Amino acid sequence: MEIIVAKTAGFCFGVKRAIGMAYDAAKDAYNTVHTLGPLIHNPQVVKDLEFSGVFAVDCIEDIKDDSPLIIRSHGITLAELNDLRTRGISFIDATCPFVKRAQGYVKELSDAGYFVVVIGEKDHPEVKGLISYADSGVKVVSNEGEAKDIPRKKRIGIVAQTTQSLDNLKAILSELLPRVSELRVYNTICNATAIRQKESIEIARKVDCMIVVGGFNSANTKRLTRMCKSLQPNTHQIEMADDIVPDWLDGVERVGVTAGASTPSWIIEEVIKRIETISKR
Amino acid sequence: MEIIVAKTAGFCFGVKRAIGMAYDAAKDAYNTVHTLGPLIHNPQVVKDLEFSGVFAVDCIEDIKDDSPLIIRSHGITLAELNDLRTRGISFIDATCPFVKRAQGYVKELSDAGYFVVVIGEKDHPEVKGLISYADSGVKVVSNEGEAKDIPRKKRIGIVAQTTQSLDNLKAILSELLPRVSELRVYNTICNATAIRQKESIEIARKVDCMIVVGGFNSANTKRLTRMCKSLQPNTHQIEMADDIVPDWLDGVERVGVTAGASTPSWIIEEVIKRIETISKR
Numbered sequence: 292m293e294i295i296v297a298k299t300a301g302f303c304f305g306v307k308r309a310i311g312m313a314y315d316a317a318k319d320a321y322n323t324v325h326t327l328g329p330l331i332h333n334p335q336v337v338k339d340l341e342f343s344g345v346f347a348v349d350c351i352e353d354i355k356d357d358s359p360l361i362i363r364s365h366g367i368t369l370a371e372l373n374d375l376r377t378r379g380i381s382f383i384d385a386t387c388p389f390v391k392r393a394q395g396y397v398k399e400l401s402d403a404g405y406f407v408v409v410i411g412e413k414d415h416p417e418v419k420g421l422i423s424y425a426d427s428g429v430k431v432v433s434n435e436g437e438a439k440d441i442p443r444k445k446r447i448g449i450v451a452q453t454t455q456s457l458d459n460l461k462a463i464l465s466e467l468l469p470r471v472s473e474l475r476v477y478n479t480i481c482n483a484t485a486i487r488q489k490e491s492i493e494i495a496r497k498v499d500c501m502i503v504v505g506g507f508n509s510a511n512t513k514r515l516t517r518m519c520k521s522l523q524p525n526t527h528q529i530e531m532a533d534d535i536v537p538d539w540l541d542g543v544e545r546v547g548v549t550a551g552a553s554t555p556s557w558i559i560e561e562v563i564k565r566i567e568t569i570s571k572r
Numbered sequence: 573m574e575i576i577v578a579k580t581a582g583f584c585f586g587v588k589r590a591i592g593m594a595y596d597a598a599k600d601a602y603n604t605v606h607t608l609g610p611l612i613h614n615p616q617v618v619k620d621l622e623f624s625g626v627f628a629v630d631c632i633e634d635i636k637d638d639s640p641l642i643i644r645s646h647g648i649t650l651a652e653l654n655d656l657r658t659r660g661i662s663f664i665d666a667t668c669p670f671v672k673r674a675q676g677y678v679k680e681l682s683d684a685g686y687f688v689v690v691i692g693e694k695d696h697p698e699v700k701g702l703i704s705y706a707d708s709g710v711k712v713v714s715n716e717g718e719a720k721d722i723p724r725k726k727r728i729g730i731v732a733q734t735t736q737s738l739d740n741l742k743a744i745l746s747e748l749l750p751r752v753s754e755l756r757v758y759n760t761i762c763n764a765t766a767i768r769q770k771e772s773i774e775i776a777r778k779v780d781c782m783i784v785v786g787g788f789n790s791a792n793t794k795r796l797t798r799m800c801k802s803l804q805p806n807t808h809q810i811e812m813a814d815d816i817v818p819d820w821l822d823g824v825e826r827v828g829v830t831a832g833a834s835t836p837s838w839i840i841e842e843v844i845k846r847i848e849t850i851s852k853r
Contacts, residue, residue, distance in 0.1 A: 457750055461746040464742070465746070468741065469759070469766070472758065473756070474755075474756075474757040475754070475755075475756045475757070476749070476755040476757070478749055478750070478754070
């Protein structure tokens with residue numbers, strides 16, 4: 292059985308950077324450091340971080356000692372940032388620089404009087420952070436259908452969640468264009484995501500089975516799975532190598548492996564080993 | 573035979589306005605007035621204008637007397653405007669207000685440092701006028717394929733020829749989006765054109781023969797013909813009622829009639845009469 296592994300599978304720049312900063316902080320602090328929500332959407336990595344002294348809290352109120360807080364790569368809302376400052380909690384900002392830039396665009400568009408449309412998932416922390424930078428007149432739209440609800444506007448400014456697909460952004464632009472005089476679009480889709488999606492789709496086209504590795508609560512992994520499944524129905528999302536059901540590989544000549552942005556390389560390696568073991572039976 | 577006539581067929585606001593201004597000027601001048609190129613792309617109307625004293629010249633140098641010049645609805649280039657001023661030629665600006673606005677957007681985008689992409693036909697006078705308002709870094713793109721030649725740019729500003737189709741604009745946006753950080757789009761497509769195209773397409777879908785009336789040198793009429801022909805192969809562009817070949821209507825139960833922006837209502841009425849006459853034979 293041939294195994295085609297996406298070169299772009301796994302950790303993106305922003306996640307790699309945030310995790311590095313967290314481990315470093317835990318080392319420097321010789322103690323506990325906190326993150327607001329899990330640092331990344333991968334339970335295995337979260338466990339390893341806890342072992343090193345990096346613990347997730349659900350909200351700022353849960354921080355009871357003076358250990359530093361790591362702002363994760365998704366970023367936080369402006370209100371949360373102000374709250375940290377007011378409470379005098381020391382923090383290390385590991386917001387992905389691409390997310391930071393997108394936050395700046397939301398503020399710029401809002402200040403310039405545009406109605407801001409953020410393309411993304413309403414409940415995703417990155418999106419919550421993004422929209423917090425608009426003073427008023429902001430709406431989250433996750434697909435073409437939701438874009439239909441945006442009323443006619445003179446000027447619309449668009450910023451995308453960094454992990455969105457380009458096709459979704461295109462479709463939403465096409466939907467909004469007829470009802471607007473001016474459309475100002477910041478293409479804030481991260482290249483890493485786009486390139487990973489493109490490579491994964493190309494692999495899905497030529498294999499008999501596609502394995503997508505990543506946390507079941509990771510939005511970008513779920514999107515990657517949906518995209519691959521539309522081309523290859525025998526596509527499965529797993530979190531760990533042990534999740535692979537051997538039946539999936541029955542009669543399969545070529546299997547593709549890709550992984551979401553929050554999947555570390557050691558998990559991908561375990562997955563490849565497991566596939567090799569199953570194929571040799 | 574049922575005849576369905578597009579409500580939006582014929583003269584648009586800008587053309588109606590320019591023709592009115594030309595006839596008024598000829599009356600006021602008690603003499604000849606000039607237009608730079610034919611006032612509209614309809615030979616029949618041009619003939620009637622000549623009868624009233626409105627004559628087209630090919631270039632500014634051709635104006636030998638002190639009779640006033642009408643700037644037609646398409647507008648002129650900034651160089652031509654400056655030339656008129658330098659030569660002290662009196663002129664009446666009948667540039668369509670929507671085209672005027674689009675010229676302003678090209679200047680604004682160019683001044684703000686955007687690479688300007690004008691969606692339209694390179695040789696169309698409106699487009700020549702539009703691009704003349706960009707200092708540098710401007711390119712005309714007529715379709716998706718040509719958009720592929722635009723290199724990666726940080727900031728692209730887009731302005732459309734007012735008679736472009738929304739679908740073409742959408743396709744070009746989708747093509748450019750992946751290669752740009754910021755895309756600022758002024759939707760300068762005139763509603764009259766869009767609504768006329770939409771209504772014509774709806775009619776073309778439900779008839780057995782479609783007649784599109786308008787000058788053979790009119791870009792918007794040719795586009796209308798192409799759109800209708802893609803849905804109803806028995807689509808024909810004509811300039812005058814006499815151009816109708818009776819065979820086109822053989823066995824036809826429903827015929828649709830639409831007309832480009834430069835077709836006067838009297839020509840449309842003649843076309844309807846001719847169809848009625850043929851259908852009664």
